[in-house]
Amino acid sequence: MQPSSVPVLASAAGPVLEFERRILDSMTDIEHWFRQNWQEHTPPFYGSVDLRNSGFKLAPVDMNLFPGGFNNLSEDALPCAVQAAQVAIERNCPDARKLLLIPERHTRNVFYLQNVARLVRLLATPGLEVRVGTLSPDVTKPSAISLPGGERLMVEPVRRHGDRVGLEDFDPCIVLLNNDLSAGIPPELRGLDPTQTLLPPLHAGWAVRRKSNYFRCYDEVAEQFAQLIGVDPWTINPLFARCGMIDFREKLGEECLALNVDRLLSEIRDRYRERDIQQKPFVIVKADAGTYGMGIMTVRDASEVVGLSRKQRNKMAVVKEGLEVSDVIIQEGVPTYETIDQAVAEPVVYMIDRYVVGGFYRVHRQRGIDENLNAPGMEFVPLAFSNPCNLPNVQAEPGSSAQNRFYCYGVMGRLALLAASIELERTAAALAPTSVGDAEGLSPALSHAMGQTPGVRVGAAS
Amino acid sequence: MQPSSVPVLASAAGPVLEFERRILDSMTDIEHWFRQNWQEHTPPFYGSVDLRNSGFKLAPVDMNLFPGGFNNLSEDALPCAVQAAQVAIERNCPDARKLLLIPERHTRNVFYLQNVARLVRLLATPGLEVRVGTLSPDVTKPSAISLPGGERLMVEPVRRHGDRVGLEDFDPCIVLLNNDLSAGIPPELRGLDPTQTLLPPLHAGWAVRRKSNYFRCYDEVAEQFAQLIGVDPWTINPLFARCGMIDFREKLGEECLALNVDRLLSEIRDRYRERDIQQKPFVIVKADAGTYGMGIMTVRDASEVVGLSRKQRNKMAVVKEGLEVSDVIIQEGVPTYETIDQAVAEPVVYMIDRYVVGGFYRVHRQRGIDENLNAPGMEFVPLAFSNPCNLPNVQAEPGSSAQNRFYCYGVMGRLALLAASIELERTAAALAPTSVGDAEGLSPALSHAMGQTPGVRVGAAS
Numbered sequence: 001m002q003p004s005s006v007p008v009l010a011s012a013a014g015p016v017l018e019f020e021r022r023i024l025d026s027m028t029d030i031e032h033w034f035r036q037n038w039q040e041h042t043p044p045f046y047g048s049v050d051l052r053n054s055g056f057k058l059a060p061v062d063m064n065l066f067p068g069g070f071n072n073l074s075e076d077a078l079p080c081a082v083q084a085a086q087v088a089i090e091r092n093c094p095d096a097r098k099l100l101l102i103p104e105r106h107t108r109n110v111f112y113l114q115n116v117a118r119l120v121r122l123l124a125t126p127g128l129e130v131r132v133g134t135l136s137p138d139v140t141k142p143s144a145i146s147l148p149g150g151e152r153l154m155v156e157p158v159r160r161h162g163d164r165v166g167l168e169d170f171d172p173c174i175v176l177l178n179n180d181l182s183a184g185i186p187p188e189l190r191g192l193d194p195t196q197t198l199l200p201p202l203h204a205g206w207a208v209r210r211k212s213n214y215f216r217c218y219d220e221v222a223e224q225f226a227q228l229i230g231v232d233p234w235t236i237n238p239l240f241a242r243c244g245m246i247d248f249r250e251k252l253g254e255e256c257l258a259l260n261v262d263r264l265l266s267e268i269r270d271r272y273r274e275r276d277i278q279q280k281p282f283v284i285v286k287a288d289a290g291t292y293g294m295g296i297m298t299v300r301d302a303s304e305v306v307g308l309s310r311k312q313r314n315k316m317a318v319v320k321e322g323l324e325v326s327d328v329i330i331q332e333g334v335p336t337y338e339t340i341d342q343a344v345a346e347p348v349v350y351m352i353d354r355y356v357v358g359g360f361y362r363v364h365r366q367r368g369i370d371e372n373l374n375a376p377g378m379e380f381v382p383l384a385f386s387n388p389c390n391l392p393n394v395q396a397e398p399g400s401s402a403q404n405r406f407y408c409y410g411v412m413g414r415l416a417l418l419a420a421s422i423e424l425e426r427t428a429a430a431l432a433p434t435s436v437g438d439a440e441g442l443s444p445a446l447s448h449a450m451g452q453t454p455g456v457r458v459g460a461a462s
Numbered sequence: 463m464q465p466s467s468v469p470v471l472a473s474a475a476g477p478v479l480e481f482e483r484r485i486l487d488s489m490t491d492i493e494h495w496f497r498q499n500w501q502e503h504t505p506p507f508y509g510s511v512d513l514r515n516s517g518f519k520l521a522p523v524d525m526n527l528f529p530g531g532f533n534n535l536s537e538d539a540l541p542c543a544v545q546a547a548q549v550a551i552e553r554n555c556p557d558a559r560k561l562l563l564i565p566e567r568h569t570r571n572v573f574y575l576q577n578v579a580r581l582v583r584l585l586a587t588p589g590l591e592v593r594v595g596t597l598s599p600d601v602t603k604p605s606a607i608s609l610p611g612g613e614r615l616m617v618e619p620v621r622r623h624g625d626r627v628g629l630e631d632f633d634p635c636i637v638l639l640n641n642d643l644s645a646g647i648p649p650e651l652r653g654l655d656p657t658q659t660l661l662p663p664l665h666a667g668w669a670v671r672r673k674s675n676y677f678r679c680y681d682e683v684a685e686q687f688a689q690l691i692g693v694d695p696w697t698i699n700p701l702f703a704r705c706g707m708i709d710f711r712e713k714l715g716e717e718c719l720a721l722n723v724d725r726l727l728s729e730i731r732d733r734y735r736e737r738d739i740q741q742k743p744f745v746i747v748k749a750d751a752g753t754y755g756m757g758i759m760t761v762r763d764a765s766e767v768v769g770l771s772r773k774q775r776n777k778m779a780v781v782k783e784g785l786e787v788s789d790v791i792i793q794e795g796v797p798t799y800e801t802i803d804q805a806v807a808e809p810v811v812y813m814i815d816r817y818v819v820g821g822f823y824r825v826h827r828q829r830g831i832d833e834n835l836n837a838p839g840m841e842f843v844p845l846a847f848s849n850p851c852n853l854p855n856v857q858a859e860p861g862s863s864a865q866n867r868f869y870c871y872g873v874m875g876r877l878a879l880l881a882a883s884i885e886l887e888r889t890a891a892a893l894a895p896t897s898v899g900d901a902e903g904l905s906p907a908l909s910h911a912m913g914q915t916p917g918v919r920v921g922a923a924s
Binding site: 027028029030031032034035036038039076079080083084086087089090094095096097126127128129355 | 489490491492493494496497498500501538541542545546548549551552556557558559588589590591817
């Protein structure tokens with residue numbers, strides 16, 4: 001699927017243009033603010049952010065710290081991605097020569113494997129010896145996988161040697177995870193020799209990470225940024241609430257869920273009313289530790305989460321790799337008003353270290369503007385320019401320049417990344433050395449670090 | 463002038479292909495070596511390097527620390543250049559908001575002004591407020607200059623306020639020189655408040671800098687690098703010698719010059735003979751503090767430098783801005799065997815911080831393979847790919863891939879840059895606070911720092 005031109009932003013008028021103008025006018029302040037923040041906070045090795053642009057609101061709705069999909073970036077984006085990878089390696093392990101990339105276990109998905117191959121290329125170019133080691137029990141010896149276009153990817157079984165992880169004949173300085181640890185922290189990665197640099201850290205994986213922790217950090221970042229450029233913080237930040245101790249199979253926690261859905265919908269309704277937005281509010285209910293677009297529901301009324309059918313409950317109960325859902329996040333839905341060839345589209349921004357290195361539109365022909373697009377049937381359209389996110393055209397009229405829209409997306413992507421940096425700092429205590437062995441969930445230390453109390457809280461609304 | 467395809471390397475066989483293969487095979491070692499060196503040495507803010515490729519030799523012949531010609535880079539190179547500028551600013555002055563760019567005084571050269579405009583854009587994009595201040599006495603008030611393509615450049619007179627330099631209403635955090643200080647260190651830049659970051663430092667300007675100091679540092683870098691990848695150091699390093707106390711107008715120092723030319727030619731002849739190279743050696747005689755391709759002679763026999771005509775002497779006696787030549791460097795000539803549309807071409811590599819951000823070929827239809835191409839009548843052809851210098855194609859056959867040739871050029875460019883970093887460290891003492899006021903030439907401190915003795919020395923040959 002190739003874009004005929006710039007994707008259409010259906011509501012490219014009024015507030016969103018005002019917002020774009022505000023960002024472009026504040027460019028110097030924004031970049032200065034980011035420079036200061038990156039002095040204080042260390043960006044994750046890489047990340048991707050799902051954005052939604054409704055015209056009246058432009059906000060991140062998910063932050064992935066183990067991005068797949070590098071294969072969907074345009075070829076033109078590669079030189080800058082290589083340059084950014086160089087910075088990331090220098091920052092994390094300047095002395096590195098060998099890097100072990102650990103991908104997801106599901107080694108048969110060709111698209112995902114193309115992502116792995118792309119990552120190998122990105123990381124090898126700044127001069128690392130890169131090999132791919134899998135945790136999959138199915139791979140017992142080095143196996144070459146043929147990819148479309150004649151590319152070949154060698155995948156080898158991960159081996160533990162004492163307190164170091166590697167391959168049979170490969171002792172890496174850097175171990176880069178492209179595996180989000182949904183299935184828990186594998187024994188191979190526990191208690192590693194501290195001279196072996198593991199990136200991102202274990203607590204960035206879904207065995208520990210919670211979306212609600214992330215969005216609490218994003219609240220702070222969004223608040224500061226909104227103040228910096230003088231916009232209503234709500235325009236860049238989806239409200240959210242959280243319910244713990246849910247058991248979909250046993251129908252436990254339905255009341256908590258319904259209560260929070262109701263509160264959040266009513267909160268959104270108020271915001272819409274205050275701003276004269278003629279929309280029907282909706283929320284997204286999803287697993288607090290969920291990934292891959294699994295376990296996600298669009299909800300327009302609290303009654304919809306009471307008395308779920310067995311099918312719905314089963315769908316929500318388990319995310320990837322059999323992980324049971326016990327915590328959910330209820331997030332303000334942001335409709336997407338961007339379309340490509342009449343199909344609903346949402347931008348995804350990719351970053352390495354603190355640099356935007358590209359992005360694409362996730363497009364779904366069978367989904368509506370208020371639905372999750374990360375679902376079977378989605379397609380990907382690379383952003384139209386090589387690496388447009390750092391080259392705004394400040395002379396252009398608001399709304400007329402794709403470069404400017406993409407620059408704004410780059411700014412939002414970096415905001416989301418900054419929140420992840422803060423999240424990782426605060427949650428680092430969750431995997432303090434004493435608890436490395438068994439921290440499979442949210443440890444008390446983590447709850448404490450995040451100032452989290454059991455029960456219910458409406459995020460940005462409070 | 464647009465390249466029809468990859469420039470032709472007339473002697474693309476034998477040694478140069480072997481050399482290219484060696485570089486590609488050693489990529490991991492090379493990048494690791496650079497990473498280590500950049501931990502120890504700070505790259506200059508920016509730089510450009512003239513390379514010559516004779517097939518049997520690929521070497522830098524000049525390193526410019528105040529590069530003009532950013533306008534000759536392809537548009538596609540901009541995103542990576544912006545990203546590199548971001549790194550350079552973060553390294554040198556992360557808190558900066560305002561940057562003053564001080565260009566050369568000759569404000570009427572349209573090509574040069576386009577370079578300035580391009581630099582303004584490159585530096586403004588990472589979020590700096592950039593203004594251009596000139597030292598030219600002709601500019602007494604802010605003046606807008608129209609450039610081809612409708613661009614406008616505002617140039618304002620530089621003002622000194624106490625111990626800070628700026629514009630009438632502009633107090634910059636960073637002062638970036640694109641003026642090579644051939645005319646000496648202007649009073650406006652002396653004894654600045656240390657919180658105002660001046661880049662590159664004053665001793666990088668030709669008021670202090672000497673090519674022979676630079677090439678002495680390059681000797682060391684080339685030696686180490688050659689050892690790293692297992693090649694003969696001579697293949698990447700031109701021999702050189704130096705004569706001080708020359709006065710072309712008074713015919714003083716002719717004997718020193720003739721003696722050194724003769725020694726160097728004989729040294730090159732030996733190297734050619736040992737390596738079975740069927741070429742007539744030549745040397746380039748140029749001002750040790752010269753720039754802009756001025757004051758340069760191609761010499762094939764020592765007799766040519768004795769009894770120079772008045773015209774020749776006048777040409778050699780003075781470089782830019784009336785600076786009298788008293789020191790010359792005699793450099794092994796490296797013929798260039800690359801051609802574009804049958805015109806002789808030499809690659810020029812541009813870098814910001816430690817990143818290659820692009821390059822072009824300097825092409826001259828009226829010049830031979832053993833002549834300086836930096837002369838009126840030259841043309842510029844951007845390198846054929848957006849930013850190919852960091853994306854080698856290790857699968858390709860030697861010589862068949864432009865990407866690979868450009869990767870090698872990027873490596874050579876970075877080698878030259880590393881030598882400049884070391885040069886600037888060692889020559890920093892030349893402008894120690896006590897001597898800032900009057901250091902217009904090579905101070906005793908500098909001579910000492912460089913381990914330099916008066917008289918004659920054959921550089922890499924010794």
